[in-house]
Amino acid sequence: MLRLLIPLSGLAVVLAGQIPVRNGVIGGVSETPAPIVEKTATKPLVTTPGALRVVENSGVCETTPGVFQASGYGDLTSTESIFFWYFNARNDPDTAPLSLWFNGGPVGVGFSHGTMSVGTSLEAAADVWSFLQIFFKDSRFADLATRKLAIWTESYGGHYGPTFAAYFLSQNAAIAAGTITGIPLNLQVLGVGDGLTDPISQYPGYITYAGSNPYHTLVSASEISSANKSFNTASTGCKARIEACNAGGSNTVCSNAQSTCNNNILSPLSGNWDVYYTIETTVGAEVTWEETNDNVYDNFAATGDWMRSSLPDLELVINSGVRVLIYDGDADYILNFDGVEAMIASLNTSFSAEFNKQTFTPFHVDGLLAGPYKNAGTFSYVRIYGAGHEVPAYKNGSLATGQAAFQFFSQIMANESLSST
Ligand SMILES: *[C@@H]1O[C@H](CO)[C@@H](O)[C@H](O)[C@H]1NC(C)=O
Ligand SMILES: *[C@@H]1O[C@H](CO)[C@@H](O)[C@H](O)[C@H]1NC(C)=O
Ligand SMILES: *[C@@H]1O[C@H](CO)[C@@H](O)[C@H](O)[C@H]1NC(C)=O
Ligand SMILES: *[C@@H]1O[C@H](CO)[C@@H](O)[C@H](O)[C@H]1NC(C)=O
Numbered sequence: 023m024l025r026l027l028i029p030l031s032g033l034a035v036v037l038a039g040q041i042p043v044r045n046g047v048i049g050g051v052s053e054t055p056a057p058i059v060e061k062t063a064t065k066p067l068v069t070t071p072g073a074l075r076v077v078e079n080s081g082v083c084e085t086t087p088g089v090f091q092a093s094g095y096g097d098l099t100s101t102e103s104i105f106f107w108y109f110n111a112r113n114d115p116d117t118a119p120l121s122l123w124f125n126g127g128p129v130g131v132g133f134s135h136g137t138m139s140v141g142t143s144l145e146a147a148a149d150v151w152s153f154l155q156i157f158f159k160d161s162r163f164a165d166l167a168t169r170k171l172a173i174w175t176e177s178y179g180g181h182y183g184p185t186f187a188a189y190f191l192s193q194n195a196a197i198a199a200g201t202i203t204g205i206p207l208n209l210q211v212l213g214v215g216d217g218l219t220d221p222i223s224q225y226p227g228y229i230t231y232a233g234s235n236p237y238h239t240l241v242s243a244s245e246i247s248s249a250n251k252s253f254n255t256a257s258t259g260c261k262a263r264i265e266a267c268n269a270g271g272s273n274t275v276c277s278n279a280q281s282t283c284n285n286n287i288l289s290p291l292s293g294n295w296d297v298y299y300t301i302e303t304t305v306g307a308e309v310t311w312e313e314t315n316d317n318v319y320d321n322f323a324a325t326g327d328w329m330r331s332s333l334p335d336l337e338l339v340i341n342s343g344v345r346v347l348i349y350d351g352d353a354d355y356i357l358n359f360d361g362v363e364a365m366i367a368s369l370n371t372s373f374s375a376e377f378n379k380q381t382f383t384p385f386h387v388d389g390l391l392a393g394p395y396k397n398a399g400t401f402s403y404v405r406i407y408g409a410g411h412e413v414p415a416y417k418n419g420s421l422a423t424g425q426a427a428f429q430f431f432s433q434i435m436a437n438e439s440l441s442s443t
Contacts, residue, residue: 180217227361276326351409
């Protein structure tokens with residue numbers, strides 16, 4: 023079993039509703055972004071820049087007797103504090119690897135607080151690296167610094183995961199070269215679920231998935247056709263705007279791409295369906311969002327970070343030998359498998375040729391069919407049947423909730439390719 027570290031957000035309570043709605047548009051861009059303010063703590067506090075403030079064994083969440091847990095803040099500065107929640111491994115805590123879980127947000131989301139000026143995934147990566155330096159310096163956690171380290175993330179983590187991993191590797195190289203000082207991070211695994219990594223390859227997935235998916239169409243043929251037309255409109259369409267953004271476009275260019283694409287493609291093609299789980303509920307524009315932070319979301323929307331591709335970072339991480347798993351629930355619309363599989367097909371890595379020429383193999387979990395998968399070198403992909411946006415939170419037929427996710431997580435953490443059991 024693994025130990026788990028959850029920086030940044032109160033993850034344990036977060037299940038769905040990742041993407042804010044602006045002017046009725048899912049993932050829209052505010053015309054009047056929230057002003058940057060400092061999110062202050064609810065009671066007076068004394069920060070300890072460069073050190074942790076920790077509550078041990080609060081009794082919340084981990085209820086197994088004798089299993090250590092700790093939660094608290096890593097103070098990057100006197101005005102920026104990152105919340106974390108650490109759980110010791112229930113088995114073999116002296117040797118278990120350390121897994122980081124992120125489901126979104128830099129400083130300012132979840133229980134973190136401080137000046138909410140972070141606006142890009144790269145800025146968030148630098149904050150998280152600084153947090154880990156503080157974490158591993160603490161005597162309670164110092165012995166974890168040399169353990170195998172994994173990053174697991176989902177959703178906007180399709181940006182964060184590759185960006186954080188690539189940043190950790192570049193900091194390790196800088197430490198080795200003596201250009202900076204710091205604790206090297208023993209990163210060996212990256213897992214990304216239902217992630218937004220590369221808009222240009224992923225946005226056509228909304229058009230495909232809305233018209234044809236394992237469950238039902240989401241909107242009418244004419245709505246699909248008009249979204250497709252809008253996607254392909256020369257110079258002002260979604261495709262042209264994403265291309266302009268990724269050809270060195272300014273924040274405005276990228277932010278305009280986000281608003282064009284989400285106004286005309288992502289939002290309308292969801293119809294009245296729950297964008298995170300298209301099997302059941304029809305909530306459409308009623309999707310609410312409570313777990314994010316408006317300031318941080320608006321900062322990211324203003325830089326157009328959403329539309330900037332993290333594909334080069336993902337390629338770098340795969341080529342560096344870090345074991346990488348991409349997974350996706352087939353009932354998720356918002357980061358649907360059509361888009362994610364197109365993104366994977368567009369990767370140019372040392373394993374891509376081998377991956378692209380293979381056909382899918384059924385992933386069995388205790389003899390039960392969970393979905394199709396492929397491995398190539400240390401890269402793997404699995405699609406999970408019946409799962410929405412937060413893959414481990416769903417069940418499929420006689421497979422229990424999270425059963426398939428536990429198998430792929432365990433295999434990848436053991437540095438094994440995926441295989442059926
Ligand atoms: C979208 O438009 C493109 C370009 O006109 C066309 O090739 C494609 O078949 C269309 N797709 C759908 C789903 O209408
Ligand atoms: C793939 O990457 C290799 C090595 O970096 C490069 O030489 C090649 O041009 C790339 N291919 C494509 C299609 O981008
Ligand atoms: C999971 O769902 C798929 C697709 O609906 C189905 O083919 C498969 O049998 C299901 N697996 C189980 C264990 O029920
Ligand atoms: C993980 O597995 C790969 C492929 O088998 C191997 O090259 C690599 O050395 C392994 N990593 C560790 C830390 O054992």
